[in-house]
Amino acid sequence: DKKFTFPPLNPETITPDEIRQRVAEAGIVGQGGAAFPTYVKLSPPKDKIIDVVILNGCECEPYLTRDYRFMLERPDELISGLKLIMKALGVKRGIIGIEDNKPEAIKILSHKVEYEDGIEVISLKTKYPQGAEKMLIKAVTGKEVPPGKLPMDVGAVIQNIGTAIAIHDAVVKGEPLTIAALTVSGLGIRNPKNLYVPVGTPIQNVIDYCGDVTEDSVKIIVGGPMMGVAQYDLHAPVMKATSGILVLTEKEVSENVETPCLRCGQCVDACPLNLMPTKLARYTQLKRYEDADGIGIAVCMECGTCAFTCPANIPLVQWIRLGKQKVLQMKKERAAK
Missing domain, CATH: 3.40.50.11540 (NADH-ubiquinone oxidoreductase 51kDa subunit)
Structure with a gap:
């Protein structure tokens, strides 16, 4: 301190x-x-x-x-x-x-x-x-x-x-960056606030400071609801770029059952970078990382728009994120040879 x-x-x-x-x-x-x-x-x-x-x-x-x-x-x-x-x-x-x-x-x-x-x-x-x-x-x-x-x-x-x-x-x-400014919000937090929080503070401490969660809270996300990451361990720390901690209730979280792709093209229409999210996700599932790289998986910014619009509730961003990691790993292994 x-x-x-x-x-x-x-x-x-x-x-x-x-x-x-x-x-x-x-x-x-x-x-x-x-x-x-x-x-x-x-x-x-x-x-x-x-x-x-x-x-x-x-x-x-x-x-x-x-x-x-x-x-x-x-x-x-x-x-x-x-x-x-x-x-x-x-x-x-x-x-x-x-x-x-x-x-x-x-x-x-x-x-x-x-x-x-x-x-x-x-x-x-x-x-x-x-x-x-x-x-x-x-x-x-x-x-x-x-x-x-x-x-x-x-x-x-x-x-x-x-x-x-x-x-x-x-x-x-003359101040170094040792504090994160972040929003604590969602229907599941008792006292929503915007806070300055020292980097390294456990997420649980921040939630306690805001009056703890409500009984109907079901999910905690670090970041925003579209691009943030769900947390399972509240001992994880606040980091320099932590922009928010969201505590969401059943009203705010839809846990719909995933169904097969409908080939409707809604994710393609929604993608701001004109990619084909359903194809990128499928190539990742099939471990066809070369093909995924060929149609631009590395270009994806993981905005979540495709998953949000998908009527089949396919977790497209998670698959694409995994595919990007595999493509990067593949390229590193090639460069090392």
Whole structure:
């Protein structure tokens, strides 16, 4: 529990290299859930020309309101963090993309950036999965990231709202990332809250702090309901990118019986990346990992839209996730030979 801080740095005089070094030393990772090292995102290859930084203020998963509270309560630190990201990348244009179901956040931040050169707030249509990097880039800039490519291939870098604030805190306050901001919600928790929680805190402690679960609670998920992971051991710790702890009741969880695929194509229509989820899942079941790789299993972002729309209740995301792991393992074994 010892508190450690770095010497604060002046955001006006700090150099791009100093920003990257501080971000690395502070252990900052992406707050959107993937926990990708932020230092790496701020260090693109020399041949990649970045022309825009986009802050993801969509928070499109149900229940989660952590980023929304950040936008309402810490707008100045948010903009400071965005400027530091832009400075580290040598970029003159910054965009904060916010879904239109958060009008108060749009209003506050639009007012704050009114006199900021090169920074704007864009209101986006509320839809899932708007917050996914490739979806957000298309909505904000009109550019499409090719399959298998990264946002930097179209000149964009995406950062989460919480990541920008963590960068501000690391540079201006000298605070390393040792605390996770998260939403505790769901009908199964007695006192829903948005909290700052020290990394490493057992999930059970957080639930106890919020008044414990109700008698009809049946499932606990870390993350959002679409992309989160169900928990069976509440001694598991809160991690840096833990965005939420959801306690769901029987009303919120549908445990429908899985039936054979209907070949209806609803999952194909729903996939935001134009993949064939049913085929990817089937190839995984048949252990045909080469074929799964050939039709783009590695491209899947595991948003859960396919499983949500499937009338046969097939756990498509779980199969695809397993297939991705097997494909990665297969490629590593080949590279080692």
